[in-house]
Amino acid sequence: MSTHHRTGGLVDGFGRVATDLRVSLTDRCNLRCTYCMPEEGLDWLAKPELLTGEEISRLVRIAVTTLGVREVRFTGGEPLLRRELVDIVREAAALEPRPTLSVTTNGIGLARLAPTLREVGLDRVNVSLDTLDPARFKAMTRRDRHADVLAGLAAAVEAGLGPVKVNTVLMRGVNDDEAAALLAWCLERGYELRFIEQMPLDAQHGWQRSEMITAGEILTALRAAFRLDPESGRGSDPAERWLVDGGPGTVGVIGSVTRPFCEACDRTRLTADGQIRNCLFAREESDLRAALRGGADDAEIADRWRAAMWTKKAGAGIDDPEFLQPDRPMSAIGG
């Protein structure tokens, strides 16, 4: 394989171009979703290891103004736990060309923050919600915060952060009976529901292929209650989308395991401690924090970022028997 170009965007050896940046702002979270984190939490990154707000803003600027990134999504951990979020969004919104800005959140605290985030330039939010039942929510997340999430969702629409997307992970025998009910509930409120297949990214390494609710199963459950017609033009969207009962409402299914979309992937990821990952499932990272703190100029940082993306693998291979789970869990990489 030849080496990467020293100018231009984030191209890999297979010709894919990354224009969508996921930034993890923190590995901490105020929920303990069973498929993500153990009850006691994890060994959080220490403060000096975390990028500062200024360091994050600088990397976002380089990504947008030099490397062709057009969309920036802030995630974690729980991004709303990071106080600098508002400043980071404001600075990103002032960049030319203006990137699309969104946040993936569990919705706790969004009721309070949504108007401010909108004001400083946030475009959209994705809110994670796995159940309509408060008792189930408490069992699945180990926190009694269902009402806060619903309030956050409503506030996001009110603030103009729409179309609001809802992310749902179904677990066998836990909430897999709610697929159709969740869709009806979201359609009624104008939320765009997307189901995500459970991936082997939990800190506990408890994921089992047989226990995962597949995209196929989700579609079967939905078709028992709705007519689904495929929408064309998926592009680099990981979700396959269907028009529900003739539209205009839609539903998405992200079949990360059974229907991988690696050939269309346009993602590049920055972890909260300043590592570039070219794939959620990569087993290597490239350290931009050391470069930043070692005094590297923008050109050198951009070049390291290009080099990190160049080696992106053709596919994540989650469904391969030889698949190895990455060393870091989803909460540390940024979901």
Ligand code: SAM
């Ligand atoms: N805390 C924020 C939230 O709840 O949206 C952002 C980070 S969270 C890791 C991002 C998304 O990843 C959530 O929708 C969550 O349900 C999902 N997620 C976490 N672990 C997962 C897993 N093992 N498989 C699939 N999705 C997962």
